[in-house]
Amino acid sequence: MLSRVQRYVFWSAVVIAAGCFLLLPSVHDVEWKKFLDNVHWMAASTAAATLTYLSFRAAQSDQRRTLGWFAFGTGCYAIAQILWAIQVSANWTPFPAPSDLFYLLMPISYLLGIWTELKNKINRGEYRTIILDATILTIAANALTLAMYLPRRDLATELQFLITIAYPVLFVTALSFSLITILHARPSLDRSWILVIAGLFFNSVVWMIWNIQALEHSYTDGTLYNTIFTIAALMLGVGSATWKFEMIRSTHRFHVSDLLLRLSPIVAVIMSSVSIVACITISTMDSIVRLAIELSALLVLILSIVRQTVLVNEVAKLTSLETAILSNAGFAIIATDKKGVITAFNPYAEYMLGFSSEEMIGKVTPERFHDRNEVIQRATEFSEKLAKTILPGFGVLTAEVEAGLPSVHEWTYVCKDGRKVQVLLAVTRLTNVSGETTGFLGVAADVSKQKQAERQIMQLNADLEYRVRDRTAALELSNAELETFAYSVSHDLRSPLRGIDGFARLLGETISPQLNINQSHYLTRITAATKKMGEIIDGLLDMSRVTRTAIHPVACNLTTEIRHWIADQATRLQNRNLQWRIDETPNVFADSRLIGLLVDNLLANAVKYSGQTTEAIITFGIQDQDDRWLTLFVEDNGAGFHMAEVDRLFKPFQRLHRIEEYEGTGIGLATVHRIVQLHGGWIKAEGEPGKGAKFIFTLPLASTTR
């Protein structure tokens, strides 16, 4: 896009040129005519130079060099025009004049600018063909130019003639190069480079005509040429200023460009032929001229041949790559023509199917080795999917790609020996330049092993499921047994115990006066033992209940539970010098009955083991917290334990202290452990003998929505 300043410059030039064009027909004085012509030329050329220079100033680094050359070219052109105007006003018109030098610099600059662009955008492989193509076209076009100019060489001095011929030659060269480059680069169709090419084209045509007229001194009315000249200058200016050259990979334009490029040697040969014909028909031509033209034509022919050879080599390289891929691929690669007859059958396909390529190519369609029933079944499937009737046959394989859909399916191949192979087949359409279907390509991977592995996994899963069910049933049975056991413990063990205790006491009461110290001591021991056993039974019952019942989590609060527990135990603890430090905690999502049991066991534990501490402190609080889990702790400054024994702490019936020191059943912490585990959390203990113990455990946080 042109900037605002550039638009002002452009429109000013257009207005000035248009003004001149309007005035010219009504002016009859030759001097005035010359003046007006010079005004619109100068307006157009200086505008072009300014536009290009402004774009060059604002350009990104990758375009800077190209635009730099363009700016240099248009700049020289503007200078030439100004010099020419000065010459005309001074009535000093020698030939060659200084302005001719500057004029000639323009096509050279454009040639270099486009060359730079070419080197930026095109890879080395293509570079060679482009140079060849451009050279061929340039020589051919120039041979034509020479054929037109050389017969007129006696009309001027040698220098004059050289300069005259330099104009069309340089412009034609720049034009040919631009054309070939653009075709090779396949850029998106953009106004800018079309304008540049058109500008170069009109310039070269006008210069050619002018110069021929100048040589023959046969000036005609130049108004049309002058107008074209100015418009061409503006085209070049706008085109260069908005220069955009983007490569695209559009398949359509790819084909068009390729087609034109393939034609370029033919065009070159035709141009050379025309030149030769011109040589022959113009009888006045001397042998040197004839020789020059014929040499050019010969060069074009040779270069065209070289170009084709280079291309054939490139194709051979691609072909050898293709052959290597086809013969070494671990896939069956099978190509067919439009009707399905096999045209390529690679070695892996031979290996996989057992058929040789001789049996296949040109003789049968892939239906030969497809499972017939599967093809029939898929025909129905695809007919439904694509909403059109597809008959069982080769058409089933290509139905999807013909409808423009991707086609990758598992198929069953039947090998020559009748063995079946599972393959994953991807089908693609082969097309010609104009996009018509020329055939199909199928790439098939043997997936039999994967299929087998899949089946094995499924079998294993089924087995596993069966075993899990088996084990679960066994576990359920043993769980039921455990339940019965717990129940019978509660009934059958407690009852006799009650009997022992009751009758021992009754015995004591009824015969107490007769008892000696030993006898009453024995009775006391019996009572104490039954009490102890009762506690053990209750502990076992608690633990079995934790294990066998399902948990019913609700939002509950440990701080509240702990405060309740302390209040309940107030009378029992009134003689203890015990300090509680209980923090507020957020709600946890847990079974409230089990949380009660957990609090009871942990606090009873802390109270018990701090019993011999003079200033006992029990602390409860938050250790850590994330968005899902709450890590809590209960800490006492009591007896503590050796960290070496920490593993035994949570196992049932394991005691770290002698029973004489601290009473207990050894089940409480095991129960706590199971409660925490049931809620998905963990528990650990830290301790030091004589310093105290700390129990750290996690429970799931109750979310605010629960």
Next chain:
Amino acid sequence: MNNSPILLIEDNPDDIELTRIGFLHANISNEIVVMSDGHAAIEFCNRVDRQTSLSMIVLDLNLPRVSGFDVLRGIRKNAATQFVPVIVMTTSDDERDVAASYAAGANAYVRKPIAFDEFQKAAGHIGLFWLNLNITPG
């Protein structure tokens, strides 16, 4: 104080004797009728005269022949005993037992303590409440 007999449904002879002694120690002097299996207990209830009636029934759950829950349902179905307070006194504190007992119509549920002194205390409380303070219709 309600002086009608107490029906004790219990199969364990130790517990029968200890319960008797427990009530005695708590100064409960009502006649105690003992039925040691569920079937006999239901038969007995069907024979009970509405006038003589029973002051309360102490029921163990773990009984031979007919379970404690069935006995309880039998008691509640019988017009003569439908309003008699039934105190389930058993060794289990399983929540399911507690819930099932209340569902079948129990008035109270007490777990038998192992220690005899506590057992005695429990018997005393039961007698005081259900025989002295509680009022039943009819």
